[in-house]
Amino acid sequence: MMKINDDCQLLKKLGIHSCDDVNRELYALLKNIRDIYCRTNTEQHIILISDAVEQHLGYNSDELTGLSLENLFAEPQDYRNFIEQLNEKGHLEQHQVKLKHQNGDNIWFAIHAGYRYDREGKKLGIETSCQNIDLQKEQQSMLDHLNRITEQTADIVVITDVHGIIEYVNPAFEKITGFSPAEVLGKNPNLFSSDQQSEEFYAHMWSTLLAGKVYRNNLINKRKDGSLYHAEITITPLIDDNADITHFIATARDISDHIRDKVRLKHIIHHDTLTDLPNRSLFLDRLQQAISKAHHHHRLVAVLFLDLDRFKNINDSLGHTAGDQLLQQLGERFRATIREGDTIARFGGDEFVILLDDFDSDSSLSLIAQKILNSLATPFEISGHEIFITASIGISICPHDGEDPETLLRNADIAMYRAKELGKNNFQYYSESMTARVFERMTLENNLRHALERNEFILHYQPQVDARSGKIFGVEALLRWRHPELGLVMPNNFISLLEETGLIEPVGIWVLETACRQSQQWHESGMGFVHMSVNLSSRQFNNSEFISSLQNIIEETGVNPEYLELELTESMLMRNTSSTIAALKSLNDLGVRFAIDDFGTGYSSLNYLRRFPIETIKIDRSFIRDITHDNDDRAICSAIIGMTRSLSLNVIAEGVETDGQLDFLKTKDCHYIQGNVFSPAIPAEAMTKMLADQLRN
Numbered sequence: 280m281m282k283i284n285d286d287c288q289l290l291k292k293l294g295i296h297s298c299d300d301v302n303r304e305l306y307a308l309l310k311n312i313r314d315i316y317c318r319t320n321t322e323q324h325i326i327l328i329s330d331a332v333e334q335h336l337g338y339n340s341d342e343l344t345g346l347s348l349e350n351l352f353a354e355p356q357d358y359r360n361f362i363e364q365l366n367e368k369g370h371l372e373q374h375q376v377k378l379k380h381q382n383g384d385n386i387w388f389a390i391h392a393g394y395r396y397d398r399e400g401k402k403l404g405i406e407t408s409c410q411n412i413d414l415q416k417e418q419q420s421m422l423d424h425l426n427r428i429t430e431q432t433a434d435i436v437v438i439t440d441v442h443g444i445i446e447y448v449n450p451a452f453e454k455i456t457g458f459s460p461a462e463v464l465g466k467n468p469n470l471f472s473s474d475q476q477s478e479e480f481y482a483h484m485w486s487t488l489l490a491g492k493v494y495r496n497n498l499i500n501k502r503k504d505g506s507l508y509h510a511e512i513t514i515t516p517l518i519d520d521n522a523d524i525t526h527f528i529a530t531a532r533d534i535s536d537h538i539r540d541k542v543r544l545k546h547i548i549h550h551d552t553l554t555d556l557p558n559r560s561l562f563l564d565r566l567q568q569a570i571s572k573a574h575h576h577h578r579l580v581a582v583l584f585l586d587l588d589r590f591k592n593i594n595d596s597l598g599h600t601a602g603d604q605l606l607q608q609l610g611e612r613f614r615a616t617i618r619e620g621d622t623i624a625r626f627g628g629d630e631f632v633i634l635l636d637d638f639d640s641d642s643s644l645s646l647i648a649q650k651i652l653n654s655l656a657t658p659f660e661i662s663g664h665e666i667f668i669t670a671s672i673g674i675s676i677c678p679h680d681g682e683d684p685e686t687l688l689r690n691a692d693i694a695m696y697r698a699k700e701l702g703k704n705n706f707q708y709y710s711e712s713m714t715a716r717v718f719e720r721m722t723l724e725n726n727l728r729h730a731l732e733r734n735e736f737i738l739h740y741q742p743q744v745d746a747r748s749g750k751i752f753g754v755e756a757l758l759r760w761r762h763p764e765l766g767l768v769m770p771n772n773f774i775s776l777l778e779e780t781g782l783i784e785p786v787g788i789w790v791l792e793t794a795c796r797q798s799q800q801w802h803e804s805g806m807g808f809v810h811m812s813v814n815l816s817s818r819q820f821n822n823s824e825f826i827s828s829l830q831n832i833i834e835e836t837g838v839n840p841e842y843l844e845l846e847l848t849e850s851m852l853m854r855n856t857s858s859t860i861a862a863l864k865s866l867n868d869l870g871v872r873f874a875i876d877d878f879g880t881g882y883s884s885l886n887y888l889r890r891f892p893i894e895t896i897k898i899d900r901s902f903i904r905d906i907t908h909d910n911d912d913r914a915i916c917s918a919i920i921g922m923t924r925s926l927s928l929n930v931i932a933e934g935v936e937t938d939g940q941l942d943f944l945k946t947k948d949c950h951y952i953q954g955n956v957f958s959p960a961i962p963a964e965a966m967t968k969m970l971a972d973q974l975r976n
């Protein structure tokens with residue numbers, strides 16, 4: 280700022296005629312005030328400007344003196360407005376305008392301005408004081424900005440005082456909750472709290488907030504219409520300079536959709552889509568929980584592994600849609616059969632698993648298992664078809680049969696297989712010996728695959744004898760497996776495996792070839808024609824190449840086909856009747872004969888006996904076993920024998936072990952016998968010797 284004495288000259292130059300006009304005190308004051316004080320002459324040229332201008336606008340006060348006031352304004356238009364309004368009103372207060380900083384920045388000022396007059400009332404110029412409000416402006420615009428954000432944000436914003444009384448709600452609040460601001464301002468937020476949260480929940484919330492900490496959680500709130508919604512909330516205490524809480528700012532988001540999606544997703548992840556029953560993962564979870572709980576309370580947990588019997592037949596014959604429908608109906612039926620607290624899960628395919636953790640004893644468990652089997656007694660109706668289905672159930676109990684989900688499931692599964700082996704449609708409790716069997720089965724399966732190439736199969740022969748003469752008229756070739764470690768393995772242990780794995784076809788061909796070659800060898804060594812019976816599996820029989828394979832074998836070995844008898848089972852004949860007849864006829868044309876093995880155990884439809892070119896019936900061993908004392912078995916055997924006679928068929932009694940059985944059969948005129956009473960199945964050399972001995976006698 281100019282020095283008073285030095286500048287009297289300058290003031291005069293500027294039209295200020297008396298230095299006295301400038302009050303010394305004013306100078307002193309001007310030096311210290313923060314605002315810019317400025318005076319102009321009548322041409323609006325600056326004649327006096329306080330030092331503060333340097334601090335606010337970067338100019339030295341001297342360099343501005345003499346310049347037009349307009350130079351301070353950011354825009355010429357702003358300056359014109361300023362003058363216009365000043366002229367209009369005579370003075371201005373808080374006129375907000377941007378002034379120009381020396382560095383080019385524009386800075387907000389609030390200007391107080393008026394005209395200065397001399398004693399005669401003549402205008403001397405403008406007098407202004409300019410207050411820098413740039414910071415304020417910035418804060419204001421920030422506040423405006425913040426305000427717009429809270430007003431426009433999609434989330435709820437609620438501001439309460441320290442006592443929780445609502446002071447502000449944003450528009451999203453009304454949109455989401457249905458409450459208008461007028462309805463909630465001045466009130467407590469418990470207006471929209473539901474009773475879904477416990478008192479402890481709120482106590483924890485308040486203790487967090489009153490400790491000055493941010494509180495975050497999900498809770499369920501109530502809308503004005505009473506409906507509930509899930510909210511994700513954050514409450515922030517607002518703390519002033521004295522470290523006192525003055526307000527709480529709550530933001531909340533309606534996450535109901537998200538929760539619903541999550542719940543649905545969780546459901547999908549844990550349930551089987553077809554039946555909506557729990558799936559394996561949920562089942563394992565619940566089983567684990569049940570095991571821990573049971574351990575604690577010394578209770579039992581049972582796992583019932585259920586597999587439908589012959590479900591594949593339904594899929595194969597009626598199609599997968601029907602199969603799916605059946606599974607759905609089964610799911611419903613099972614659900615209705617078990618109690619509410621029990622879990623039934625579908626593991627995929629036709630496997631269902633049930634978890635029971637509230638039963639008193641094994642006997643009540645048996646009742647439940649039986650109830651489940653019984654629930655299948657009523658047929659299912661699928662697209663107009665009545666479908667009967669049964670199931671096999673394996674049961675394992677914790678802790679006896681395992682103390683972890685995996686072991687329990689595995690053992691229930693093993694027991695289920697045992698139930699299948701025992702004829703299906705029943706339930707079995709797991710026992711340790713079953714695992715041994717499964718293990719055996721597994722090693723068997725692996726070894727079986729190599730058995731043929733390693734020449735481990737051999738045939739034993741069991742004589743078929745005419746009881747009247749005691750003469751051997753034929754033999755049945757019976758397969759054995761000379762296992763390197765297990766020794767001689769009987770066919771009942773591996774035939775079904777051969778069938779399942781398809782190995783039965785090459786093995787079956789080997790059996791035929793070996794048996795035919797043996798038969799021809801005996802013939803060539805002068806033992807006459809020995810009837811050779813060979814067992815066929817259905818899989819072999821249904822193979823279209825079987826006939827030509829057999830033809831080749833007959834040609835290659837040179838055997839007389841009339842002495843070859845193929846043993847079929849009743850069930851093989853029942854399936855696929857017309858193609859079966861054709862196959863049998865063309866084989867019959869080759870000269871081959873047929874026998875029905877295990878007669879009486881299958882469908883026992885007598886019809887096919889006339890329709891198929893059958894020569895021999897073999898009465899199943901099970902009817903012979905008790906023939907000496909069981910009247911039913913006696914009656915059945917007599918009936919079979921009588922029937923074969925009237926149809927002019929041969930009949931062979933299988934598995935005759937005792938003289939008593941033999942005597943009874945003789946009285947019924949059944950003279951063809953196969954059984955241990957004469958000889959069990961024996962190796963080829965032994966059989967050769969037996970035939971040779973017979974020849975000699």
Ligand code: C2E
Pocket residue numbers: 741756757758769770771774787790814815816846876877900933934935936953954955956959960
């Ligand atoms: P299967 O055809 O009914 O054969 C008769 C079975 O009864 C044989 O059992 C025989 O050893 C046994 N057996 C004979 N007499 C007596 C007796 O007095 N008492 C007792 N307890 N058993 C007697 P094996 O050799 O164990 O054969 C079992 C089944 O395996 C056979 O029953 C047959 O269905 C099947 N099988 C055997 N070899 C073959 C084969 O090469 N191919 C096919 N597909 N199946 C075969």
Ligand code: MG
Pocket residue numbers: 755814846876
């Ligand atoms: Mg047989």
Ligand code: MG
Pocket residue numbers: 876877897899900933
């Ligand atoms: Mg048999």
